Amino acid sequence: MKKKAQHKSGFVAIVGAPNVGKSTLLNQLLGQKIAITSEKPQTTRHRILGVAHLPGAQLIFLDTPGIHRARGPLNVRMVEVALKVLGDVDLVVFITDATYPDNPSDEIILDSLKKRNLPVILAINKVDLVNKETLLPLIEQWHEAYPFRAIVPISALERIQIDDLLSEMVAVLPEGPQYYPEDSVTDLPERFIAAEMIREKVFRLTGQEIPYGVAVTVESFKDRPGKNLIDIQATIHVERESQKPIIIGKSGRMLKRIGEQARQDIELMVGCKVFLKLWVRVQKNWTRDEKAIRRFGY
Ligand SMILES: Nc1nc2c(ncn2[C@@H]2O[C@H](COP(=O)(O)OP(=O)(O)OP(=O)(O)O)[C@@H](O)[C@H]2O)c(=O)[nH]1
Numbered sequence: 329m330k331k332k333a334q335h336k337s338g339f340v341a342i343v344g345a346p347n348v349g350k351s352t353l354l355n356q357l358l359g360q361k362i363a364i365t366s367e368k369p370q371t372t373r374h375r376i377l378g379v380a381h382l383p384g385a386q387l388i389f390l391d392t393p394g395i396h397r398a399r400g401p402l403n404v405r406m407v408e409v410a411l412k413v414l415g416d417v418d419l420v421v422f423i424t425d426a427t428y429p430d431n432p433s434d435e436i437i438l439d440s441l442k443k444r445n446l447p448v449i450l451a452i453n454k455v456d457l458v459n460k461e462t463l464l465p466l467i468e469q470w471h472e473a474y475p476f477r478a479i480v481p482i483s484a485l486e487r488i489q490i491d492d493l494l495s496e497m498v499a500v501l502p503e504g505p506q507y508y509p510e511d512s513v514t515d516l517p518e519r520f521i522a523a524e525m526i527r528e529k530v531f532r533l534t535g536q537e538i539p540y541g542v543a544v545t546v547e548s549f550k551d552r553p554g555k556n557l558i559d560i561q562a563t564i565h566v567e568r569e570s571q572k573p574i575i576i577g578k579s580g581r582m583l584k585r586i587g588e589q590a591r592q593d594i595e596l597m598v599g600c601k602v603f604l605k606l607w608v609r610v611q612k613n614w615t616r617d618e619k620a621i622r623r624f625g626y
Pocket residue numbers: 344345346347348349350351352353364365366367368369370371372373392393394395453454455456457482483484485486
């Protein structure tokens with residue numbers, strides 16, 4: 329009698345320094361956007377869970393904030409979130425940036441991986457930006473640094489070798505059940521993702537220092553009776569009075585752009601029209617206030 333094909337499953341942490349492409353990779357692995365991304369480091373602030381359903385396997389990914397030598401209570405909190413995820417997974421995918429080979433944060437991550445007895449796959453990301461010649465010595469260097477289960481050069485953005493990376497992950501995972509039903513992609517409420525989409529637009533559209541002092545809360549998220557439409561009211565919190573006019577922009581133009589772009593992303597997620605109303609509010613120095621950090625859900 330032929331043996332029944334085994335079902336594999338497990339929890340997979342996606343860790344790495346800030347800005348290496350962890351959330352971009354998560355979205356590619358899922359084939360849909362649940363995690364926000366931007367060219368600024370420290371975009372992700374929470375543990376973001378996403379479920380990939382493959383024939384014969386289920387992978388539960390945990391995207392994490394970038395691990396680095398953190399300064400300030402908010403960043404310290406974010407690194408704690410990332411390190412905590414490492415405590416409870418079957419496999420780690422460690423992402424490094426091919427364009428930033430001597431990233432000091434990689435050392436910190438490697439050290440914390442060495443302390444745990446977990447299988448680790450290394451993904452060298454952004455290979456679309458480097459020459460093949462620089463890649464080989466880089467792979468060699470990493471090969472000597474740690475006994476990785478596999479080293480896979482990828483481009484999360486261009487979707488290069490993502491399927492190879494997935495196969496390597498499945499190979500390492502144990503036999504296991506379907507932890508999540510077939511139709512679930514994440515455990516995050518739509519309300520949370522909506523707030524994140526708004527925060528993403530602030531990260532993408534405003535200059536250097538603004539994003540770090542921003543938090544977004546959704547006050548109301550309601551179906552409009554009799555209409556295929558969701559009404560959302562949200563607040564963008566900034567930490568200084570001087571940041572408020574920057575978010576609002578000249579004649580309200582910046583806030584309008586943030587709202588329009590966020591609304592489009594939210595509509596894609598919920599599959600219907602959205603009416604989004606945004607407010608801006610100053611919460612003085614909240615990133616340095618433990619209580620406020622907790623109140624914003626971090
Ligand atoms: N060229 C190129 N850019 C990439 C690739 N992957 C990610 N990026 C870009 O790198 C930047 C950071 O991507 P994110 O996915 O937000 O990175 P992250 O590691 O989640 O960052 P944090 O959440 O801040 O730690 C974005 O501008 C992405 O578009 C890639 O494979 N190639």
